Amino acid sequence: MDDPVEDVLAGVGPRLRALRRARGTTLAELAGETGLTASTLSRLENGRLHPTLEQLLPLARAHGVPLDDLVAAPPTGDPRIHLRPVRRSGLVLVPLTRRAGGIQAYKVVYPPAGRAVTRKLQTHEGYEWFYVLNGKVRFVLGEQEYLLGVGEAAEFDTRIPHNIGSADSRPAELLTLFGPQGEHAHLGPSKP
Incomplete structure (x- = not known):
């Protein structure tokens, strides 16, 4: 039987690599932006290391995407912005x-x-x-x-x-x- 958590984690690496390449950023440049080492970034992208929240937060910030996009979270349903003056x-x-x-x-x-x-x-x-x-x-x-x-x-x-x-x-x-x-x-x- 497939493990849904393992499937989500396995998909993070390819998404990280695609985002970095789309920005035209090297591992060294991304390391400078996030405070993570180039080695850690490489292992995350290749799936040899499961990401932690402490690693995903600076990556989401650097790529300018919501954290949900990195882990392919399912839609939450309500896209409306609830206005609070x-x-x-x-x-x-x-x-x-x-x-x-x-x-x-x-x-x-x-x-x-x-x-x-x-x-x-x-x-x-x-x-x-x-x-x-x-x-x-x-x-x-x-x-x-x-x-x-x-x-x-x-x-x-x-x-x-x-x-x-x-x-x-x-x-x-x-x-x-x-x-x-x-x-x-x-x-x-x-x-x-």
Whole structure:
């Protein structure tokens, strides 16, 4: 009789090798990213070593995949993201993604201009993209000020001093994508 646990573990190595090769990464480069030795990685990929959780977690992070993908976990059934709004600094943030790392999506509701907490220009690492869903937005980027309405979007390097808020007496609702430093939010087909 087949052992389902053994079958799952036997499939991890080939998936690890395929992910590494798809990224064009060597064992030595992956070792540097994960803190695992190249020898351990080789034995994991060849099935001579059964993976532990301590080994799979940094590998999933390095490859940018959920842990479930490494072990071919069966689907859990419900793919919906259960929205839990969070209030922070006068804003309402609704997370729309649940994976760690990479680009994160949020719906952000800015309070009306008269009730907003006065915000100074801020800077931080990364890139941001936003799309105005409802209301009017006052967007300050460096020395420039822009007014954006429903259907307009902006993308910018967050190292440039910036501020976003409602431009009038109504709340402003935005769909926002935050990316780590160097990761732009590219929409549509890439150009050659």
